[in-house]
Amino acid sequence: xxxxxxxxxxxxxxxxxxxxxxxxxxxxxxxxxxxxxxxxxxxxxxxxxxxxxxxxxxxxxxxxxxxxxxxxxxxxxxxxxxxxxxxxxxxxxxxxxxxxxxxxxxxxxxxxxxxxxxxxxxxxxxxxxxxxxxxxxxxxxxxxxxxxxxxxxxxxxxxxxxxxxxxxxxxxxxxxxxxxxxxxxxxxxxxxxxxxxxxxxxxxxxxxxxxxxxxxxxxxxxxxxxxxxxxxxxxxxxxxx
Numbered sequence: 001x002x003x004x005x006x007x008x009x010x011x012x013x014x015x016x017x018x019x020x021x022x023x024x025x026x027x028x029x030x031x032x033x034x035x036x037x038x039x040x041x042x043x044x045x046x047x048x049x050x051x052x053x054x055x056x057x058x059x060x061x062x063x064x065x066x067x068x069x070x071x072x073x074x075x076x077x078x079x080x081x082x083x084x085x086x087x088x089x090x091x092x093x094x095x096x097x098x099x100x101x102x103x104x105x106x107x108x109x110x111x112x113x114x115x116x117x118x119x120x121x122x123x124x125x126x127x128x129x130x131x132x133x134x135x136x137x138x139x140x141x142x143x144x145x146x147x148x149x150x151x152x153x154x155x156x157x158x159x160x161x162x163x164x165x166x167x168x169x170x171x172x173x174x175x176x177x178x179x180x181x182x183x184x185x186x187x188x189x190x191x192x193x194x195x196x197x198x199x200x201x202x203x204x205x206x207x208x209x210x211x212x213x214x215x216x217x218x219x220x221x222x223x224x225x226x227x228x229x230x231x232x233x234x235x236x237x238x239x240x241x
Contacts, residue, residue, distance in 0.1 A: 006049045006066045006119075011174055014167035014201075015043060018160060019050050025156065026051075026144060027060050030113070031136045033129070033143040033155030041202025042160050044146035048117050051144060061115040061142070069121045074128045078102060081116065099131060106139040114141050121147040129154050162199025169194050171201060175208025189219050196226055203232050 026034055036044045051057055052066050065084050069077050078098040079091065085105055092098040106114070121129065129145065133154045136143050143155070150157050163171065172194045177185070193211070197203040211219055226232065 006052060008049050008053055009046055011171075012043075012046055012050065013171045013174075014163045015047050015050060018047055018158075019054065022047070022051055022144070022158065023054065023056055025158070026115075026142055027056065030140050030142065031138070033133050033136055033145065034158055035145040035147060035151050035155060036158045036160055037147055037150040038160035039200070040148055041200050042162065043201045044160055045119050046201070047160065048119055048144060048146050052115075052117055057115065061113045063112065064115045064117070066117045066119065068119045069125055069128070071122070074125065074131075077118075077125075077128060103135060106135055106141055110139050112140065114139075115144065116141065117144045117146075119146045121145050121149070121151075123147075123149040126151065163201060163204070164199070165194070168197065168199050168204055172197075172204045172208045175205045176211045178212060185216050185219055189216065189223075192223060193219060196223070197232065207232060 022034065022036075026032060036047060038044050048066070052064055058064065063085075065081060067077060067081055067084070072080075073095075075092075075095040075098065078095060082089070082092070082098050082101050082105070085102070087101055087105075089101065092101065116132070118129075118132070129151055132143055135141055136155075145151070145154075150159075162168075169190070172190065176190075193207060194204065197207060207222070211222065
């Protein structure tokens with residue numbers, strides 16, 4: 001299993017306010033779960049990584065662990081967590097065995113503040129969150145979750161808003177206009193492109209990279225394709241890959 005520390009993106013915008021609010025919520029309460037919820041591409045994982053690397057967070061929690069859930073089974077996720085916590089078992093016989101080890105570990109280290117970040121949790125993983133929620137209530141164990149689903153029965157929800165237009169333009173120009181590659185694209189055209197992305201950071205970055213170094217004609221064609229019903233991500237598949 002990978003134990004690499006998640007890297008921060010080189011450039012972020014519009015997330016500092018959200019980071020501050022997350023810290024106000026999670027740093028004051030022990031044994032709590034907070035779910036960052038928003039559509040795909042909204043910056044949930046980036047925000048979780050910022051939280052992971054924040055100095056105040058590191059001072060608060062003795063150990064921080066970041067696990068990407070995605071399509072993994074509960075068994076794989078719990079086993080990965082146990083290994084990152086120091087288990088000498090290469091594998092556990094089953095999910096219950098892994099949870100038993102985890103429960104005993106948390107009991108023995110109940111005075112040690114622990115942060116678990118579960119990134120990209122799918123709706124089918126509700127049973128996993130249920131078990132982790134029970135553990136967090138019983139120990140000094142805080143959990144930050146990112147998901148497209150809100151999981152209202154667990155902890156608190158933190159809806160992540162789309163970028164405002166000013167931040168969206170900043171992100172777009174960082175991706176699309178570098179040095180002398182802008183070819184003097186009119187600002188009103190830049191504005192139309194960005195508004196079409198509706199504040200979604202992933203869409204803004206993908207579109208920006210695809211237009212970087214292109215002449216105005218390419219930008220106009222992009223808008224024309226979208227006006228005919230083409231999806232932003234369908235037209236940028238090569239950039240995504």
